[in-house]
Amino acid sequence: MGKIQKVVLVGLGAIGASYGSKLQTLLGQNFKVILNQERLVRYQNTEFKVNGTRQQFNYILPEIDSDPADLVIIATKNAELNQAIEHVKSHIGPSTIILSLLNGISSEEEIYDATGSDHILYSMCVGIDALRDDFSVRYTSIGKICYGEKDKSVSEDVLAVEQLFTEAGIPYEISEDIWHTIWAKFMFNVGINQTSAVLKAPYGYFQQIPALHEWMESAMYEVVAISKKAGVHLTEEDVKHYRPIIQKLSPDGQTSMLQDILANRKTEVEHFAGKVCELGRKYNIPTPVNNQLFKMIHIVEKMAKV
Ligand SMILES: NC(=O)C1=CN([C@@H]2O[C@H](COP(=O)(O)OP(=O)(O)OC[C@H]3O[C@@H](n4cnc5c(N)ncnc54)[C@H](OP(=O)(O)O)[C@@H]3O)[C@@H](O)[C@H]2O)C=CC1
Numbered sequence: 001m002g003k004i005q006k007v008v009l010v011g012l013g014a015i016g017a018s019y020g021s022k023l024q025t026l027l028g029q030n031f032k033v034i035l036n037q038e039r040l041v042r043y044q045n046t047e048f049k050v051n052g053t054r055q056q057f058n059y060i061l062p063e064i065d066s067d068p069a070d071l072v073i074i075a076t077k078n079a080e081l082n083q084a085i086e087h088v089k090s091h092i093g094p095s096t097i098i099l100s101l102l103n104g105i106s107s108e109e110e111i112y113d114a115t116g117s118d119h120i121l122y123s124m125c126v127g128i129d130a131l132r133d134d135f136s137v138r139y140t141s142i143g144k145i146c147y148g149e150k151d152k153s154v155s156e157d158v159l160a161v162e163q164l165f166t167e168a169g170i171p172y173e174i175s176e177d178i179w180h181t182i183w184a185k186f187m188f189n190v191g192i193n194q195t196s197a198v199l200k201a202p203y204g205y206f207q208q209i210p211a212l213h214e215w216m217e218s219a220m221y222e223v224v225a226i227s228k229k230a231g232v233h234l235t236e237e238d239v240k241h242y243r244p245i246i247q248k249l250s251p252d253g254q255t256s257m258l259q260d261i262l263a264n265r266k267t268e269v270e271h272f273a274g275k276v277c278e279l280g281r282k283y284n285i286p287t288p289v290n291n292q293l294f295k296m297i298h299i300v301e302k303m304a305k306v
């Protein structure tokens, strides 16, 4: 892969719009956002703002016939991933790099199953406190995108993405062991996203209330136990690594799962507690905290519909 010139994004939400606005500024017409017909009507008639600045995104329909993109970025929620893959498929050629910014530990495998692509870089973003309110996205910290090859090689694809992110001003880190990094992030989401969603607690409460912090970490330690059986070997150090990161987040900021609850959207609980409980059963490891969180979040989702 030479220089990345054409980028396609699917998922213009909190994450997609935050990083996408930087790519839009760098690439102009060579940065496209895929929307299906129903979304196109909604988005075309509305101003889209990131941190208060109007964005002129170039929207295209999934079925538009075009040359493959150099890079496809997927930034939907997990529940929308299958549909998003269908929407971008016609933009994926034999050398198109694919980057999935979704939380959880399964999106890259799902993308591989659906596309058979050999150019999927494993990735995730951290430290970003983006908030979405319909067509307005705001963040105080853009965090960084961590990515890499699952086999830890520094491939041409890795270097091409590095050049793009540098030119676009997107903070990034080429992870030495991206699979470990993704699992560590998964552990963090299992803790903070789920407890924040149940208590409707923005980050400020996690910064100030030790008992809440402890409850969050009790959910994370269940992931640590499972990771050892799964060959990833998270440790207490991985849990502690997130403590200063929480302190730096905006006190009013909300996890993506809390944002989903407040906006009456389906959450990603199946990909967090759901996955932990599934792996706990597989490896015979008790997961009482996540069992409760799984039930509670489903109840909270149902309460929104009553
Ligand atoms: N928000 C955050 O701070 C963080 C989120 N994450 C992770 O990043 C991922 C994305 O989260 P987030 O940005 O918060 O999610 P959002 O819900 O804000 O954004 C998802 C976007 O995808 C769009 N979308 C869904 N399906 C399609 C489709 N088929 N075609 C085109 N667009 C589609 C949605 O459009 P519409 O609204 O029109 O339905 C929405 O704009 C999640 O896995 C989350 O866990 C990771 C780190 C931080």
Ligand SMILES: CC(C)(CO)C(=O)C(=O)O
Pocket (backbone or CB within 6 Å): 103, 125, 126, 127, 128, 129, 143, 188, 189, 192, 193, 254, 255, 256, 257
């Ligand atoms: C790490 C955190 C909590 C914010 O970047 C996140 O991944 C999310 O909100 O889903």
